Amino acid sequence: MSGSLRAVVVGTGMIGAVHAAAIRATGAELAGAVASTPERGKQVAEEWRLPESYPDLDAVLADDSVTVVHICTPNALHVQQAEAALRAGKHVICEKPLATTVADAERLAELAERTGLLLAVPFVYRYHPLVREIRDRRLRGEFGAWQLLHGSYLQDWMLSEDAMSWRVDPAVGGASRAFADIGSHWCDLVEWVAGVRFTEVSARLDTTVATRPAGTGASFAATGDGPRVRVRTEDVATVLLRTAEGTLGSLTVSQVSAGRKNRLWFELDGAHGSAVFDQENAETAWLGAPDGARLIVRDPGHGSAEQRRLSRLPAGHAQGYADCFHSFVADAYATIGGATPEGLPTAADGVRSARLVEAVLTSSALLAWTGVDTTSETPETSETLETAV
Template sequence: MSDSMRAVVVGAGMIGAVHTRAIRAAGGSVVGVVASTPERSARVADEWAVPARYPDLPAALADDSVTVVHVCTPNALHVRQAEAALRAGKHVICEKPLATSAADAERLTRLAREAGLLLAVPFVYRYHPLVREIRDRRLRGEFGAWQLMHGSYLQDWMLSADAVSWRVDPLDGGPSRAFADIGSHWCDLVEWVAGVRFTEVTARLGTTVATRPAGTSASFSTAAGGPRVQVRTEDVATVLLRTGDGVLGSLTVSQVSAGRKNRLWFELDGSMGSAVFDQENPETAWLGAPDGARILMRDPGHGSAEQRRLSHLPAGHAQGYGDCFAAFVADAYAAIRGATPEGLPTGADGVRSARLVEAVLASAASLTWTDIASAPAALEASA
């Protein structure tokens, strides 16, 4: 077999297309795509210029030449499909959430570890070069002891009362929507950059659109008229968090904030300095000090080694989400070959995210501060 990773993408929606582009950018080969039916699989394979025609996932897993499987299907399918791939001896990159329960996420992560296979989860915002720069400055002690962490993740794609997605239905998307979908990204990013672990939360969830059009298999669509069903997942969330050292954090999450397309924003305030990052403006970071503030530009000629490694375009030539995804896939493939790339999010990070989601749901139900359960030590050690 050649050194090139031979990948099968399971799921033919928007995120499957993102994975396909990232695989190719990382030097891998997309040899097959598995969609909801054999007919759709063949049609998408033609659209994406994919050579193989697999009628279903078992057929793809039976191909000994396949190295890695990218699971890009609705959330409720992740565990079954990722487990099948791991048991077939394939490495797995599984979209988040890794599972809709922490117990399933732990089981999947343990299976991958025991089989000696990579299980990676695309918390790709870690791969913005200036995110790496902020983290490096934290490691060097530039910000001092943390005083406060705060931010938001805002979108507007569910603002219309006629907007619908499989994510709305708990049977397909899981019991949490807005927090599990995007709040989990914020928590992963802040914990990793700041080097903290949130230990307890108090959360409130809100559903601002009471009913939406019934049923869809699409990631997103609009459907005026016809039957409507009650919405059982949240559109918005507010979360207070506390670290083991007593540092407070706050997070606002929304999928109904007009004009906000994908605004993941955080501020980390330390005793010596502060840092701000806005995912919609990833070429700059704001750094605060007692005597003022300055804007830091992404520049491959300056800054930390990781910032320079991930800055593959000259300063002033914008990089963004697609570049992050390609860098994540490249690091995952490097790990399959035996490297240990810094910051690669793995199954243990998927377990961590699932436990955060469960704590938020429990807190919202009880209206109390709720502990975030720790993953087993063996899983944490594999992160």
């Protein structure tokens, strides 16, 4: 099916280039892109070796040969662009957050369901083979009832007081930055792997860099000159969580932790055993037992069927983020063709994430435990919860 798909990427920054590479890796046709300006469009068309650069999204939607639209633009544009694409009969892969409000995310999910089109969200850390291995072992009851779920997601790209991004502006990136941007990935991953739903949160958000350069880029990063604006989104977050079964969890999120480039780490502690995964060392996972601990290695010759399926390279040949993204896009395209691959994150997962972000923001504002809306669970979610212990 992939070979017959024609895809267009809307938004040509770093993540847009990742989508473009994944599209080609599946064997689908990268038909073009939509950039922020005509000049940028010409530059990208040359860099990405594209047949053309579409002048705007309307031109993409008017092209009946385009099957799927990848939305990689700033967060505030996602709802409008995804809705237009769905109404034009296009399948959509939309970068998270699906929307910056719960109501908008729910509206998009309802539209996708009504039209019968795919709306997928790249929670791609699900696609590490050893993540699948840990999940499979949980489904087989290896860990027992959960005792504690904990971890962190740490980066340092906003550590400098002169670092700037459109994500800092709540009008463009949304009311939450660090938690919505990366904490959402941790929550999605742990909920899916552990088979739980976080039903309450107690969160604290903090801004450690009070002002940053005005604008959306790094134009002042070299000298620190120019006007500065007050930062209104968080650099760090700490979150206590409680599952529907009463299990406690904790999460630390930071975009200002020196030396931490993309450290998504979790530990799941059960009555019979524990599991640890570190995204920066994705070729191994740590398994704990009462009588000791051991490392397991990604190996397409051993382990669960899903670990083997997603192992694109022989053992000892490191896989990483790009491989996860390629596998995610391949599963999304297979779904468009009628397949039902395990674990594809879709609109329901985007809604779930929006609800968690809303609860975290509310909890931090009220300084109180806050419930997370868990209504409208899909049949797939219900099945996952039933097999959680």
